[in-house]
Amino acid sequence: MPVFQIDGEPVEYEPGEKVLSAALRCGKIIPHYCYHPGMSIVATCRMCLVDVIDLGNGRPAPKLQTACSVDATEGMKIETFNQKVEEGRKLVNEFLLINHPLDCPICDQSGECTLQDYSFKYGSGKSEMDYSKRVNGWRDIGTFVALERNRCIQCSRCDRFTREITGTNEFGMFNRGHELAVDTYTDRPMTNKFQGNMADICPVGAITEKEFRFKRRVWKLKKNHSICTGCSTGCNVTIEHDRNEVFRLKPHENQNVNKWWLCDEGRLTYRKMNEKKSRINQPLGLIGENLEGISWEKAYGAIAERIRELKPLPQEVLALTDTHASNEELFLIQKLLKEGFSSENIFCPFPTWEQSESDFFINTLITTDKTPNRAGALALHIKGDLKNTKLKKVIEGDLKVVFVLGNPFETELEFKEIIKRTQLVIHIGVFHNSWSEIADVVLPGQFYSEKEGTYTNKNQRVQSTEIAVKALRRTRPEWQIISELSQALGHKSSFESIPQVFNAMALEAKAFSGLSFDEIGGLGIGLTKKTKDSGKNVVPEFVTLK
Secondary structure, rough: OOOEOOOOEEOOOOOOHHHHHHHHHHHOOOOOOOOOOOOOOOOOOOOEEEEEEEEEOOOOOOOOOEEOOOHHHHHOOOOOOOEEEHHHHHHHHHHHHOOOOOOHHHOOOOOOOOOHHHHHHOOOOOOOOOOOOOOOOOOOOOOOOOEEHHHHHOOOOHHHHHHHOOOOOEEEEEEOOOHHHEEEHEEEEEHOOOHHHHHHHOOOEEEOOOOOOOOOOOOHOOOEEEEOOOOOOOEEEEEEEEEEEEEEEOOEOOOOOOOOOOOOHHOOOOHHHOOOEOOOOOOEEEEOEEEEEOHHHHHHHHHHHHHHOOOOOOOHHEEEOOOOOOOOHHHHHHHHHHHHHOOOOOOOOOOOOOEEEEOHHHHHHOOOOOOOOHHHHOOOOOEEOOOOOHHHHHOOOOEEEEEEOOOOOOOOHHHHHOOOOOEEEEEEEEEEOOHHHHOEEEOOOHHHHHEEEEOOOOOOEEEEEEOOOOOOOOOOHHHHHHHHHHHOOOOOOOOOOOOHHHHHHHHHHHOOOOOOOOHHHOOEEOOOOOOOOOOOEOOOOOOOOO
16 A cells, blocks of 8 residues: 655555545544545535645645645655644634633533544634624424534534435535524424434534433443444444443444444434333242242242153244344254254244335435344244244144243234243243233343343344443343253253353354354454345335334
8 A cells, every 4th residue: 555654654545545534544643523534525624734744746735734635645744743733723723613602511512522622632722802702592403403503613514414424405504604504494303313423423512412411421421332222233332321321322333334323213222221110120930820039049940840840842842032132042042942852943023124225325224123133043043934824833732831032922912822821931031021921930131231242233244242231130141041041951051151152153053153252343243154034125215114
């Protein structure tokens, strides 16, 4: 790759790449507001000024240049922090603060505000402007975000977002000069499904999320990398939490999955992480006609004893799971049935789903498959079909033991009525539902933000989650429950961690062969063997997904 120099250090660049892009990729810090790698270059903020002391031909540039708009060339030499550059940045920063209110103490962006950071680092600390500031006030511009125009520095990121990323053209810049303002067209609120991204890319506190406003100071938030489980896209996110309460989800850049973006529906899934009222908070056993709290040891012991009494044949054992379960959980429940009961009767729902086809990448993030691991279930050959024909045949037989993982087939009331008559029903899950109501033993699991695991998204890319918040004291991760249950039934199960389970799965499941947990990292890794999904329907851009 060709090379140019920044502050005397060599930096590689792609032909046609801008100086700022190459610098950021190599870890060089050049302050900027308007530049965003996913949008067009406008060079409006002028904050990324650099001194080009050699254009590559031995001659300097006649004046300071904006790094975001200058092409890198072989032999170019750039200085990012000499007296000339420092003076230029101070003037630019002072100009941007002409109409900006001094309301950092009450601004939600405080603590993660680029303007605030740059003012401390590059600002002059004083202003020559001695007149009243322009005042515009608050605007309710959409279902998910609010606008405080007084704070706007006119970087145009929001305008470019609705034009270039969503293609909705709902937001724009109006008037000129001192009267320039951003707003929606004809005062209509925005309705696109990605408004939260405008708050993410706004470098100041002009656009903020309504959902997060005034809830917590950002410097108090702890952050963990994870994925969104709201649908099968598996967008990479950062779970931001404090005192074991999740306050918001933010997109985490992954060019192979969601790039820089996240839909508003996915952002709201944080609410489920804080749900406590419907949680199963301890093991429950059917005593008389009521479910009562018992210890883990008693739960495992009672299940093992009852199964020894029933002595079920392979066709008399059934496992039902949803596709919210992780790859490891699906693998272990499948392994339990095969090795413990010589049964392959494990089923999950596989309804048809729709994927939008669009000229705008961001629209393809939303699918009608609202589960995170359908592809993982297909890769592990979990049984299921659109009309549940095979499952109906199994249920019509004489069942003795049924394992239920999560909340599968929640609308199939007929199935539940039949399974209700089974001699032993074991439910493993996070929340109380209709399955826990008919179960003989209920084992409390953990939400994905409370445990490790891997999920396979719609593009058959395996991604991992990490522990963000502490789980309820008497709950356990589902993979551990299944492993301990297998041991209680007298089978070998020495798994002590998610990496162990994943690596064992890679040895036994063809789709995962050759993969290791350590290779997944923060960006994920594709399956070795792709699996066809017959339930996928691609729909044109103009069709609205419900």
